[in-house]
Amino acid sequence: MLGKINDPKVSTVTAEQLLYGPNPGSDRLREEIAKLLNRHFNPKVLLSKENICVGNGCGPLLNLCGEVLFDHGDAVLVPGPYYGGFEADIKYGSRVYTIPVPHCEGDCLKVDEAALEKALKNANKPVKGIIIANPNNPFGRCYSAEQLLLFCNFAKSHGLIVICDEIYGLSTWKDITEQHIEEGKTIEDYHCHCSSCQSYKDAPRIESGMDGKQSKFTSIFSLDLPDPENTHGLWGFSKDFCLNGLRIGVTISYSKTVMAAMQKICFLTCIPTNIDNILVNILSDQKWTDHFIINNNRKLLKNYTHLTNSLNAHHIPYVQGDSGFFIYIDLHQAGLNEFDLWMKLLEGGIYISPSQAFFSEDKESERNWFRICFAVEQDELDLSLDRIYKVIDTLKQKKIEI
Numbered sequence: 001m002l003g004k005i006n007d008p009k010v011s012t013v014t015a016e017q018l019l020y021g022p023n024p025g026s027d028r029l030r031e032e033i034a035k036l037l038n039r040h041f042n043p044k045v046l047l048s049k050e051n052i053c054v055g056n057g058c059g060p061l062l063n064l065c066g067e068v069l070f071d072h073g074d075a076v077l078v079p080g081p082y083y084g085g086f087e088a089d090i091k092y093g094s095r096v097y098t099i100p101v102p103h104c105e106g107d108c109l110k111v112d113e114a115a116l117e118k119a120l121k122n123a124n125k126p127v128k129g130i131i132i133a134n135p136n137n138p139f140g141r142c143y144s145a146e147q148l149l150l151f152c153n154f155a156k157s158h159g160l161i162v163i164c165d166e167i168y169g170l171s172t173w174k175d176i177t178e179q180h181i182e183e184g185k186t187i188e189d190y191h192c193h194c195s196s197c198q199s200y201k202d203a204p205r206i207e208s209g210m211d212g213k214q215s216k217f218t219s220i221f222s223l224d225l226p227d228p229e230n231t232h233g234l235w236g237f238s239k240d241f242c243l244n245g246l247r248i249g250v251t252i253s254y255s256k257t258v259m260a261a262m263q264k265i266c267f268l269t270c271i272p273t274n275i276d277n278i279l280v281n282i283l284s285d286q287k288w289t290d291h292f293i294i295n296n297n298r299k300l301l302k303n304y305t306h307l308t309n310s311l312n313a314h315h316i317p318y319v320q321g322d323s324g325f326f327i328y329i330d331l332h333q334a335g336l337n338e339f340d341l342w343m344k345l346l347e348g349g350i351y352i353s354p355s356q357a358f359f360s361e362d363k364e365s366e367r368n369w370f371r372i373c374f375a376v377e378q379d380e381l382d383l384s385l386d387r388i389y390k391v392i393d394t395l396k397q398k399k400i401e402i
């Protein structure tokens with residue numbers, strides 16, 4: 001990506017790019033984004049530039065959705081544990097409150113109607129929407145099409161708005177790598193084969209208590225939506241294009257009313273004209289873009305196998321992943337409460353987010369889980385894992401001594 005961006009044909013600034021650009025993104029950029037999403041997300045109704053509003057990241061755009069779609073003091077249901085940023089993104093500015101909805105036992109991404117009904121009934125604020133992250137953060141996997149439809153049908157029957165954050169939608173590394181296996185290779189060739197992985201390769205995986213069933217990524221826009229006017233999406237360049245510092249996100253909607261409102265107030269979130277131009281130059285090179293996506297997903301798969309081989313060998317249960325940058329690991333074996341364990345990990349020189357950062361339920365089975373981000377260089381990952389194992393081993397040793 002760095003090589004591409006530093007190519008003078010991609011990033012040279014012209015006089016025009018020193019001027020104000022259109023607030024929702026240039027026509028060319030919105031057209032290129034629509035083309036990209038049409039190629040990869042398989043929308044039931046093809047997207048066009050009219051369905052796209054560009055802004056400075058999905059976080060700020062969720063705030064914008066909060067302003068446009070809800071009133072201050074409203075609430076939204078969010079299947080939990082959920083990406084903690086949702087709370088800040090929709091509450092700090094637009095004053096919309098998140099209400100976690102617990103998943104079914106044994107499956108982190110299964111949420112039944114009873115749980116949604118209960119959350120709705122017990123809410124102490126008017127509930128107006130549902131927010132979903134698919135592929136999911138922190139679980140690193142995807143909701144099934146049936147589950148997405150359950151959310152959408154539930155929303156329709158209660159007059160709720162659905163916002164589906166698909167920011168990891170082009171980082172569905174298991175699927176994308178499997179679909180692009182080069183001639184003469186098998187999927188195993190894309191796994192990590194470093195010397196430690198060779199030595200770990202026979203270690204079995206310990207099942208986690210919330211594994212459930214894995215599903216392929218389904219973009220919400222590829223479904224036969226029960227209420228398309230009230231179903232909106234987010235996507236962005238931070239994750240799938242490794243460009244989080246450039247701050248670019250996208251709101252996607254088929255609703256003309258919502259798009260008109262977004263376009264009126266998006267002067268608060270618009271991106272710089274030269275960044276708009278760089279993105280157009282990248283995306284219009286379709287061959288390069290699609291190759292980049294495949295290559296990036298191969299790297300993610302390789303790191304995932306590197307990480308899970310090590311976790312298997314060290315007997316740490318985790319939720320099996322297939323998308324995104326994260327893996328959710330179970331550290332109950334350390335024998336400390338989550339906060340104290342988190343402190344010990346920090347003292348041991350390691351920051352991994354505890355379940356409470358994702359608003360997990362306050363019960364034994366949901367706490368003591370931690371999220372590892374594996375979209376880093378392998379030597380950094382190895383150093384971090386060594387530190388985690390050292391902290392856990394020391395705690396276990398102390399328990400034996402007591």
Ligand SMILES: Cc1ncc(COP(=O)(O)O)c(C=O)c1O
Pocket residue numbers: 056057058059060083085133137165167236237238244247248249
């Ligand atoms: C699910 C999800 N949505 C949104 C964001 C924020 O995205 P952006 O960098 O586009 O603001 C993140 C970042 O971690 C995320 O995981």
